[in-house]
Amino acid sequence: MSELARWLAAAVVLAAVPFFLGEYHNDVYRKMLLWVALALGYNFLFGISGQVAFSHFAFYGIGAYSIVILLFQVGLPLPVAILAGVALCALLALAVAIPSTRLEGFYLALATLAFAQLFVVVLNEGGRVTGGTGGLMDYRLPEIFGVRITGPWYTTVIVAVLLGTYAILARLDRSWFGRACRAIRDNPEAAAAMGVNVARTKVIAFTVTSVLAGLAGMAYAFVDNTVNPPIFGLENAFLLLFMVIVGGSGRPAGAVIGAVLLYLLPFVLSPLIGHHHALVFGLLLVGAMLVQPRGLIGVYDALRRRAA
Amino acid sequence: MRSAGALLEVRGLAKRFGGLAAVSDLDLDVHEGEILGLIGPNGAGKTTTFNLVAGVYPASAGVIRFAGEPLLGLPPHAIAARGVMRTFQHNRPFAGMSVTDNVLVGAHTRFRSGLWSVLAGRARARDEEARQRRRAAELVEFVGLGESAAADVATLSFGQGRLLEIARALAGEPRLMLFDEPAAGLTPAETARLATIIRGIAERGIAVLLIEHDMRFLLPLAHRVAVLNFGLKIADGKPDEIRTHPQVIQAYLGDPGALADAAH
Numbered sequence: 194m195s196e197l198a199r200w201l202a203a204a205v206v207l208a209a210v211p212f213f214l215g216e217y218h219n220d221v222y223r224k225m226l227l228w229v230a231l232a233l234g235y236n237f238l239f240g241i242s243g244q245v246a247f248s249h250f251a252f253y254g255i256g257a258y259s260i261v262i263l264l265f266q267v268g269l270p271l272p273v274a275i276l277a278g279v280a281l282c283a284l285l286a287l288a289v290a291i292p293s294t295r296l297e298g299f300y301l302a303l304a305t306l307a308f309a310q311l312f313v314v315v316l317n318e319g320g321r322v323t324g325g326t327g328g329l330m331d332y333r334l335p336e337i338f339g340v341r342i343t344g345p346w347y348t349t350v351i352v353a354v355l356l357g358t359y360a361i362l363a364r365l366d367r368s369w370f371g372r373a374c375r376a377i378r379d380n381p382e383a384a385a386a387m388g389v390n391v392a393r394t395k396v397i398a399f400t401v402t403s404v405l406a407g408l409a410g411m412a413y414a415f416v417d418n419t420v421n422p423p424i425f426g427l428e429n430a431f432l433l434l435f436m437v438i439v440g441g442s443g444r445p446a447g448a449v450i451g452a453v454l455l456y457l458l459p460f461v462l463s464p465l466i467g468h469h470h471a472l473v474f475g476l477l478l479v480g481a482m483l484v485q486p487r488g489l490i491g492v493y494d495a496l497r498r499r500a501a
Numbered sequence: 502m503r504s505a506g507a508l509l510e511v512r513g514l515a516k517r518f519g520g521l522a523a524v525s526d527l528d529l530d531v532h533e534g535e536i537l538g539l540i541g542p543n544g545a546g547k548t549t550t551f552n553l554v555a556g557v558y559p560a561s562a563g564v565i566r567f568a569g570e571p572l573l574g575l576p577p578h579a580i581a582a583r584g585v586m587r588t589f590q591h592n593r594p595f596a597g598m599s600v601t602d603n604v605l606v607g608a609h610t611r612f613r614s615g616l617w618s619v620l621a622g623r624a625r626a627r628d629e630e631a632r633q634r635r636r637a638a639e640l641v642e643f644v645g646l647g648e649s650a651a652a653d654v655a656t657l658s659f660g661q662g663r664l665l666e667i668a669r670a671l672a673g674e675p676r677l678m679l680f681d682e683p684a685a686g687l688t689p690a691e692t693a694r695l696a697t698i699i700r701g702i703a704e705r706g707i708a709v710l711l712i713e714h715d716m717r718f719l720l721p722l723a724h725r726v727a728v729l730n731f732g733l734k735i736a737d738g739k740p741d742e743i744r745t746h747p748q749v750i751q752a753y754l755g756d757p758g759a760l761a762d763a764a765h
Contacts, residue, residue: 361620368619368630369605369612376595376606383593386555388581388610388673397616443597 200356207352211345219344223351223416225456230355230409232436232452233445234402237362239434240442241371242398243378245298247430248289248305251312252282252403254425256410261329261420262322271335275411282407283400290399309430316422328421347415354412358405363445365401374398375443435474439481441488450489506569508533508708509554509677514563516549523549525732527563529710531677536699536709538723538740540716542752545729547712551681554710555587556580567677582610586675590682592662594654601650603665604637607672633672640668644698660691667698678702680711684718696722720744728752 207226211219235249259281263274293304316323323329334342342350365371373394376384381391414420432455440451455474462470485491507530514527524546531537539547553560556577565572572580581587586607595603611633614626641650644664649657657665663683670678680699684692692715699722703709713719719726720740728736728743730752736743743749 364620364622365616368626369609369633370616370619372595372598372602372606373609375598376609379595379597380593382557382577383589383595384606385577386581386587386589387607387669388578388586389606390576390578 200360204352204356207355208349211348214345216344219348220416221457221460223348224413225453226348226351226355227409227413227416228433228436228452228456229449230351230358231406231433232440232448233355233358233362234405234409235433236437236440236442236445236448237366237374238398238402240437240444240448241366241378242374242395242402243298244395244399245302246305246399247302247427247434248308249402249406250427250430250433251309251425252286252406253410253413254312254316254420255282255285256407257414257420257425258316258323258329258410259407260411260414261332264335265329265332266322271337275408278407278411279404282404286400286403287396290396290403306427309427313422313426316425324421326422328419330419330421332418334415334418351412351416354409358409359445361401361405366445370394370397432474435478439477439488441490444487444490447488447490454489507531508568509710510564510566511550511554512564512566514550514553514565515561516546516553516558517561522732524553524729527729527732527734529727529734529737531708531710533676533708534703534706535725536703536711536723538719538726539710539712539729540714540719540726540743541729544731545752546732547729548681549732550729551587551679551710551712554580555585555679581673584674584676585679586670586673586677587679588663588666588670588681588683590685592659592666594657594662594665596655598654599651600641600646600654600657600665600668601634601637603654604640604668604672605633607669608633608637608674610673637668637672640671643671643701644668645694660687663687663691663695664698667702671702675707677708677710680709680713682712682714684713684715692718 211222214222231249231253238244238246238249256278259278260274263269263277264271267274269277289305289308293301316328317326319325334347373384373389376387376389377391377394385391436451436455437448438451439455440449441447455477458473459470462473481488485495487494509529509531511527511529514524514529515522516524527546527550529537529539529550539550541547552558554565554572556572556575556579560573563573567583567585570583572583572585575583595606598606612629614623614629618626638650641647644667646661646664646668649661654662654665663686667683683695683699687695696718699709699711703724711719711723720743723740725738726736726740726743727734728746728749735748735752736746738746
């Protein structure tokens with residue numbers, strides 16, 4: 194099968210699923226796809242580029258809030274609002290990345306943690322613009338050429354965001370840029386000796402993945418038709434990290450597995466053990482680090498090698 | 502000696518670490534296709550010189566010119582982009598990547614297609630990737646790692662890792678190759694193979710600057726040898742002149758066997 198045919202098949206299958214789901218399961222499905230998109234981006238940032246950043250989920254929130262504010266408070270048309278939201282994410286990403294990627298791991302983690310925390314403060318204190326602690330609600334996706342995309346059709350938009358994210362990251366990963374990112378992660382000095390501009394490469398990786406998170410956030414804004422501060426708190430930033438580590442950091446397939454598993458796990462576990470599912474997350478994380486640092490995808494590789 | 506100017510010209514180079522003069526008033530020339538060996542006892546300033554050329558740290562004084570352009574003050578990645586590639590004494594492979602992908606990192610500065618072409622999947626970017634992949638495969642073959650081309654670097658032996666370092670550096674199409682004690686830790690068979698490879702590199706017209714401890718390896722290989730002692734150059738000449746140079750023998754008295762053995 195040619196590459197294009199495979200992409201189309203994936204798009205058709207993923208987009209067809211919601212038409213067989215009820216409203217509740219459709220909602221679960223959409224959010225799962227968004228988590229997968231986020232995990233793929235975070236895998237590139239953390240797993241491939243080796244940047245321990247906690248700002249990825251905040252950029253998801255920046256995308257979500259900015260599209261709502263730009264559409265309904267500034268009054269921009271949808272395509273312009275999307276472009277302006279992308280530009281905002283890119284500018285904020287550069288503002289965070291340029292000073293902090295020059296710093297080594299621990300300081301980048303601190304700077305991005307502060308940024309993520311500051312974002313939630315801004316949301317809470319943003320008055321009429323951000324809607325304060327209650328957030329923004331009672332808005333709907335504008336009509337495009339007289340058509341309002343709703344229900345399972347809106348899930349198609351999310352599928353497009355997910356596949357677009359995957360395609361962009363896969364192309365970057367398989368190019369000189371992806372190899373430079375991995376080289377920096379493993380040995381920045383040797384990467385520099387090979388001609389890799391370490392600071393510049395890190396800033397680009399940070400900015401591209403942050404913009405992709407912002408785009409996913411824009412799609413999220415019309416899933417619940419409400420955005421509020423608690424969604425974009427640090428808890429989800431850490432959940433994203435867990436997804437990538439448990440699935441297998443550095444491997445897109447691992448990010449997909451980790452995101453699907455950790456997103457769906459509470460739905461399965463909550464009826465059984467209530468809110469204690471966080472404990473299971475913790476055990477999975479510790480298990481991954483102790484038994485198989487390459488995560489579930491590493492377990493899969495080992496099993497396949499044994500079978501061969 | 503060639504009539505044209507040297508590819509690498511070092512003039513009055515000095516590096517002080519606090520009160521310690523690691524390198525003082527050093528002059529060096531390396532010509533295209535020439536193998537210059539840089540030797541000296543421990544602490545003589547060989548590695549410091551090497552790191553100054555590679556841009557790892559700034560010099561205290563002096564000038565380094567490469568193809569007529571000043572090199573000092575440039576960051577390591579910019580020096581690599583100008584055609585100065587290096588190997589590391591302690592192998593530094595990029596883990597979790599195949600041998601070929603490691604070599605492709607060495608070709609980083611040779612890629613002309615920008616990020617937009619890569620993202621758009623332009624034919625130009627795809628062709629370039631395919632072309633560089635073929636070149637990387639040739640280099641892997643040249644150093645004798647052909648059978649491991651697709652293997653993860655973690656599966657390589659120490660000696661193979663050293664060969665990978667060389668292929669990776671060559672992928673950057675260097676005009677000057679810097680070798681940091683390339684024979685260290687190799688078996689005699691591997692050392693012999695290494696000498697053949699380095700000769701092959703110089704025959705391609707690439708200038709070679711080689712730091713080495715092992716005289717038995719260096720003296721038959723180098724076209725010219727510069728000897729450092731306590732940060733000063735005490736001799737510079739053909740290997741035969743170096744073997745009999747009184748000051749060099751003096752400097753190596755702690756290890757008299759090294760020179761005697763190398764004479765055979």
